[in-house]
Amino acid sequence: MHFTRQANRQLTLASLLAALALSSAPLASASTPTVMTCTGYGTQTHTPGLTLVTQPTSITGSSLIGPCLGSDLVDSGTTSGTATAQASCLIGLTSTTTSTITWKKNGEVVGTSKFTAQNVTTRTLGQTIAVSDGTITEGLFNGAHARRVITFVTFDLAGCVGTGISSIAGPLELVVTGI
Secondary structure, three states: OOOOHHHHHHHHHHHHHHHHHHHHOOOOHHHOOOEEEEEEEEEEEEEEEEOOOOEEEEEEEEEEEEEEEOOOOOOEEEEEEEEEEEEOOOOOEEEEEEEEEEEEEOOEEEEEEEEEEEEEEEEEOOEEEEEEEEEEEEEOOOOOEEEEEEEEOOOOHHHHOOOOEEEEEEEEEEEEEOO
16 A cells, blocks of 8 residues: 555554654553542540449540542541540540541532441640551442541640540541542
């Protein structure tokens, strides 16, 4: 086959445009983020209040999360969960919990998740850090890994005397991977 010079230029130009169109087209996986990061604020209540004596304690946690970056599906949410553990002002604790995450987009609920996690709480010099590391086991983002870190910076050791500390609060970060 013999092409004219003009036919060769048109074929080359068409090939170049096709290659350019393919290279600039987003890949399907590129449009779906794999990591979502949320900031927010968490609270934890203790019944009975934390004292200097280690005792069985009911712990209720809740948080407001948002903004969330990295997902087109959600932009904020709330979490809630409970646990029972041996707790005091002086020691950290380890527990397993299942929390419910209610996801929102533009203020409207778009789904829920169950977040099952191993929780490790450390207490150092009046600061409590709670790390929840686990998997979303149900609902939106099922199968994804999640890690929530809450830093309770208002822990008052003087409050450990008497009826104890019934509530602590602080900033949090929630990272969900594999979504």
